[in-house]
Amino acid sequence: MSTPAPKRRLDVRHQSSVRASETRPSSRRAAPRRARRSFRPSMAMVGAVALVLAGLGSAVVSSRADSGSLGGDYQALSADTSAGGFDVSRDFDRELLEEQTQAQADQLLQAQQDLTAATQAKAEELKSNQWVLPVTGYRITGRFGVTNTLWGRGHSGLDFAGPSGSTISAIASGTVIAVKYSGNCGNMTQIQLDEDDLVIMYCHQSRQTVQVGQRVTAGETVGYTGSTGRSTGPHLHVEVKPGGGKSVDPEPYFREHNVYP
Structure with missing residues (x-):
């Protein structure tokens, strides 16, 4: 005796479970798939890589071939460094270097001495x-060539x-050639200048402070003003x-030397 009814019920249950699973929301969502990109090198990149590889190969070969010479060059450069901190070649004559350095120093010293x-x-x-100027605090009371009953x-x-x-x-600088009393000039001093072939005469002094043959320089004291000789008051003539020789106007000589009495 067959039993088909139970089999149908099983099918109904199976269908109901399938429908329930289709209508039930899933708690897991599938992650979106990333698109795969294929990398295709350009012709320029391929050429560059080839050049780099070729250079590396030649460098390796060159380093193997010249390792001995490179080491020798390094030692030579190390040996060429002098103790003074500068580089000279290996075959440089250090005695000659010292000799010429001393000569140079002597030349510099001589140049400084000459200067x-x-x-x-x-x-x-x-x-x-x-x-x-021979005096300070003065007034000019008589110029060259002026005439009056006194002169x-x-x-x-x-x-x-x-x-x-x-x-x-x-x-100015010069040598004293006369120190004496001279009539109208009173106490008088004459100085032969070093330049210009001039003799300067100072008259009517109250006192002289130099001697014949003495060297004097511009500004050095030679005496003090007075009124000795033919004079109407204290002054320096x-x-x-x-x-x-013959006396001439002093003022052009003063002005020539930037002195303006």
Whole structure:
């Protein structure tokens, strides 16, 4: 006796379970698949890689072939470094280097000495030709060539009037050739200048402070103002005598040396 009814019920249950699974929401979602990209090198990249590989190969071969020579060159360069911190070639004559270095130092020293000597010589030249005013605190009361009853045919110099006892300075560098009392000039001093072949005469001094043969420089004290000789008051009378001869106007000589009385 057959039993088909139960088999049908099994089929019904199976179908119901299938339907339930189809309608039930799934708790897991499938991850989206990533698209695969195929890498295809360009012709330029292929060429570059080939060049790199070729270079590496040649470098390996070259390093194997020249390893001995490279090591020798390195040792040579190391040996060529001098103790002084500079590089010279291996075959350089170090004795010659020291000799020439010393010669160079001597030449530099000589050049410095020559420059110093030249500078001193120039300074002495400028100093010997430097002029200064003979007194300070003065007034010009008589110029060259002026005539009056006191000076007769004409004044022979330049008068600097001021307090008696004022310091008289050497106008320029020179050698004292006369220190004496000289009639109308009173106490008088003459100085032969180093430059310009001039003799400067200082008159009417109250006192002289130099001696014949003494060397003086511009600004050095040679005496003090007074009113000795033919004078109407304390002042310094200055005369300029080219070559020690006849007196001439002193003012152009003062101005020539940038001194303006």
